[in-house]
Amino acid sequence: MVYDVAPELLAARSQMAFTLGFHIILACLGVGLPTMVLIANAIGLRRRDPAALLLAHRWSTVMAVTFAVGAVTGTVLSFELGLLWPVLMGRFGGAFGLPFAIEGLFFFLEAIFIAIYIYGWNRLSPRAHLLSGIPVALAGIGGTFSVVAANAWMNQPAGFVLGADGRVAAVTPLEVLFNRATVYEVPHMLLAAYMVTGFLLASVYAVGLLRGHADRYVRLGFLIPFCLAAAAAPLQVAVGDVAVRGVIADQPAKFAAMELITAGGPNQPETLGGILVDGKVVGAIQIPNLASILAGFSPDTSITGLNSIPIDEQPPTAIVHLAWNAMVGIGTALVLLGVWGLFLRWRRRDYGSARWFLRAAAISGFGAVIALESGWIVTEVGRQPWVVFGILRTADAVTHAPGVQATFIAVVCLYTVLGIATLIALRALERRWARADADAGGRALADTTDDTIPYGPRGDPGNRHGSGEPGDPPP
Amino acid sequence: MSALQLTAVVLWLGLTAYAVFGGADFGAGFWDLAAGGSERGGVPRALIADSIGPVWEANHTWLIFDLVILWTAFPPAFAAIMSTLFIPLTLAALGIVLRGAAFAFRPMATGLRERRAAGAVFALSSLVTPFFLGAAGGAIASGRVPVGNAAGDPWTSWLNPTSFVVGLLAMATCAYLAAVFLVADARRRSQPDLVAYFFRRATLAAIVAGALAVAGIAVLRVDAPILADELRRRGWPLILASALLGTAALFLLRRQTPQGTRVLAVGAVVAVIWGWGVAQYPDILPGSLSLADAAAPTGSLEALLIVFIVAALVIAPSLGLLYSLDQRSRLVSHGLGSDSVDAPAPSHD
């Protein structure tokens, strides 16, 4: 549907979406990387495998960088909740705000133990060091639970009583946290985090394999994340299925937009691609009855259409529908990629020389990120025009302060620079490692990059380089 | 004490912690900027980077902590502040991103130009961010933030005498705290030149901050008479304490006596913040909104307090572990002349 959206509102929505869409990628790495690092670390200790330990060490360095960027972008989000949506926070902060307090607890813990883990590489006993990594992985899970519970609450608000003045009069915290959407949003997001991290890492090493580097280091670097992500993929489809049923039951307008269902009733087709033009589906492939069958296991299942939803309560259809198709399409493709890997194993073919498989794996990380962003677009845009579903409209929640358009432009510029800087920094790390490997005439089992990472206690303060400007005389 | 009062105290404790730890962190950026060209400034700059390094992130978590308390426990106050003070708070948020990112990336930058650019961004954003936060504080204290969605003036709410003085005072306080902390860090590392260097700077910053505080009281009497009255009626013991502590700290600084300067300097800052809090109690937005009217339902406040208790029980020992490992590593590896952390194998160097 086309609305008249005030430019300030459009800017505020775009800014929120842009900054969240940026943060979520780093957040996925913040949740997924610790697990990958721990697995590699455990394998390395168990099998006395220096290649696995080297991987764990290097991944933990990457983790330090992405965590730092995740923390600053997360701080901006906290400001934005108030700067852009003062009415949302002013009216519902007492309920909606609580999960963020719990999130703060987890992320503080995560930051502390990341520092300890990175510091511990050559200072703690191997066992103590490995153990110090466990709180990092657990805190990431806890943090995800609380933020996503907050988001789920926006979709299925619960656990509060509205007073006559429209303010929240009573709050039951546990019902806020465990609302009807929490059960599927939280596991779906967690699996997404492991998939995004796993496929992204696997992509890097798939490129290495394609370039002919096939030592144990590269092979393990591919296998560990790939196996984890490929195992998460079918589970993700199953959880996604639970999510769809939740959406059909609780947010029929969102589902109608996802499937481009204009006229409600039984025998709804599954629509792939296409958009609505004047209420008609154009440019789509339609499979008769499939949407009804998927929704209720029978062609007779009746589904609510946009025609029974007031025009001012309909979400935009084109973007929701296409994002939905993208998520499910990519999700299916990623499951198939895992099956392909199993197939190669079953036929005892070496995946390291299966070039088409590796090519597919090399783009899987990108695909997982697109699926992630698409899923969020389905959830958030599909909830429109509500910010708190059925209770508060986005248009009524937005700030009346002038200047949001300007801040949106500033934020886009700033984040573009930030994104580029992050990529450059990661690339610099990669080069340094490649140099170290070349110097060692194989894999350098000694890294010298710890002095440059942004987290963790430093070793000898007198010997750190790169602390000031170039040419610092050593103190 | 009721859940409401307890929450308000926790909010103010968080604000105090941010002013002290976050403040020292910002101030360190200021001295980085003031250190001069790369030749001259190299030595102090290395100390600065090293002092903030290990825990810089934790220092800014206090800000998040305060935002979360404000929006959960006192939602209408949060909405009023964030909407009326949209401009300075947006600028502060951008400053925080720039600072954090530049700090994280600076040591990784390989080229000379990149490293200089990152250094400049870090230092400049350290300088302006406290001003915007202070100006916002001045806006609240002087009663320029009414209840509602951007109900106050977007410009004059924070471009006024009180905001201006408080903003400058915030900058000076950050510089002061940082210099005092850096004296201690330089001493721990036995770098007598740097000890003297930061003694001089701490003294200067103390004088400027003291002068601004006095000027601030004069400005408040004209520009924010309600707050000034309450300060005179109820806040005076704390303001007096701050003046005494500050003077004592200055005295020690002049004589270059390190013992006790940190405690006195921090005490002076803490006393001002609590003086402000006491003066404006029981209002959260002076003159327009009381804590009780702003408060979320008891269920939310109690849940919030439970989270704090759990947080204190879990985080305090974890932080303790981190700090103690940090100290140990300094003791153990100092002077060994190797900073490469290498084979991921255990080796107590």
Ligand code: HDD
């Ligand atoms: C790697 C990423 C990824 C993949 C492969 C999938 N999803 Fe997803 N999906 C997400 C990542 C994601 C997410 C993390 O972006 C969302 C946004 C909100 C949420 O809880 O998870 C999401 C939301 C989301 C929603 C909306 C929930 C709501 O609005 O409350 C539904 C119905 C599905 N997903 C269903 C599926 C199905 C049936 C998939 C099977 C192929 C699927 N997703 C694959």
Ligand code: HEM
């Ligand atoms: C879990 C935490 C999240 C919270 C609490 C949250 C909260 C919000 C809020 C308050 C808005 C503005 C009001 C509205 O438009 O309804 C919004 C909009 C939006 N968010 Fe989220 N969000 C979360 C996660 C994400 C993520 C990770 C993305 C990734 C892309 C995202 C994408 C969007 C988009 C696209 C919009 C704009 C919707 C529109 O106006 O059409 N959100 N979100």
Ligand code: HEM
């Ligand atoms: C689905 C949504 C989200 C997930 C899974 C998520 C996850 C994370 C993770 C894992 C971190 C740690 C840093 C890192 O690893 O990169 C982080 C940091 C942070 N996030 Fe998010 N986040 C989400 C959305 C949000 C939203 C909506 C907000 C704020 C309103 C937010 C605020 C923060 C803050 C303030 C930090 C920094 C915390 C610190 O430094 O201690 N996040 N987030």
